[in-house]
Amino acid sequence: MKIITIVGARPQFIKAAAVTRAIQRYNKRCPSKQKLQEILVHTGQHYDYLMDKVFFEELELPTPDYQLGVGSGPHAQQTGMMLEGIERVLEKENPGMVIVYGDTNSTLAGALAAAKLNIPVAHVEAGLRSYNRTMPEEINRVLTDQLSTFLFCPTSQAVKNLAEEGIKPGRGRVVKKVGDVMYDSILYYSKIAEKKSTILKDLGLRSPQSAIGNLQYYLATLHRAENTDNSNRLKSILRALNEIGENTPVILPLHPRTKKMMGAYRLFPGSRRIRFIEPVSYLDMVTLEKNATAILTDSGGVQKEAYWFGIPCFTLREETEWVETVKSGWNVLVGIEPKKIVREIIHLGKRRLSQKGTGIFGDGKASEKIIQVLIRGSV
Ligand code: UD1
Ligand code: UDP
DSSP states (O other): OEEEEEEOSHHHHHHHHHHHHHHHHHHHHSOGGGOOEEEEEEOOSOOSGGGTHHHHHHTTOOOOSEEOOOOSOOHHHHHHHHHHHHHHHHHHHOOSEEEEETTSHHHHHHHHHHHHTTOOEEEETTTOOOOOTTSHHHHHHHHHHHHOSEEEESSHHHHHHHHHTTOOSBTTBEEEEOOOHHHHHHHHHHHHHHHHOOHHHHTTOSOTTOSSOOSOOEEEEOOOHHHHTOHHHHHHHHHHHHHHTTTSOEEEEOOHHHHHHHHHTTOOOOSSSEEEEOOOOHHHHHHHHHHOSEEEEOOHHHHHHHHHHTOOEEESSSOOSOHHHHHTTSEEEOTTOHHHHHHHHHGGGGOOOOOOOSSTTOSSOHHHHHHHHHHHTOO
């Protein structure tokens, strides 16, 4: 079967890497007639070296067969250009299936273009909901799930969310909890990161004598439009980071959206408490996460990675799709108010962190399960 995989944004390279490796493993052990042919389409949503190519190199993803080069722009323009480009590829290649990941504009464009051509869509990370329709990601998720034939859910909660919207197995649909492909990736790549990443030394966070990180730091990431494209919210978060950075520095790999908006609002925190660095590669990010005192973030993927590494996480939002991490006590929704953020961080040591449940995000074999379902094509 010919499969087209659509990617475009940073987290999608990390998710697709797990499934692509599973396809390669499957192809090695099956007769040539049954092999899967994967064609990789990159929409070009992310394009800076540190948001794009570095992941293809580190994760050993194949070079995309098609690079649509859509780039940045307002939602309708960006999604519209992707739709046109993806449709052309689908008409030429006539695949048996299209795989899309997560909740970006590249996800929705891939799903919509395929569904209109009656090509079955497989949505990896289906069923996630924040129930906040002001987020572009929520719109992308809801619509992509509606358009999909195969809905691969990372958690049981995601399966429930879909059922509440009437999306259930049967009548031509497969809805299945397979686990989280990002968990597959973290298990595989964190071992490689241990050997290869030099980021702690590069940033002076580890003394030359020490085998493990020995200087304390908070790791922060920030890129959600609701936080960056609102000067009051962005200011408030930076103020909070500045306060908590008084005794323990904050390392902040800066997403280009955040950098752009800080420039637009003329926000240039002068103190040395927040250390702004360029976006880091995945192996470096995993290393920074694993050794952090705590993580502050509005990223979806980073909340889960904090949980998997057992690092307390403070989510700079009012709600999250990853409710399991909050229920477990490892993640707290702190919003954007400096007082609340500082208070939560001060009480970090007192937090009662529950045992992490097993199997909530699967067993690290989500990608294998996805391939098995796709091969059976069991609609
Ligand atoms: C997108 C996704 C978001 C995801 C995030 C992952 C949508 C609507 N949003 O947000 O769900 O969490 O990716 O990181 O799809 N830019 C650059 N260089 C790049 C990429 C972006 O400078 O390589 C700048 C541009 O100024 C651009 C801005 O970042 O306008 C935002 O990029 P965009 O892809 O529209 O959204 P993200 O914020 O990256
Ligand atoms: N990430 C990375 N370098 C960075 C910031 C994040 O490699 O500088 C990784 C992170 O470890 C996670 C993924 O990117 O695997 C999350 O992507 P992002 O936060 O951009 O998007 P989201 O998950 O919120 O959609």
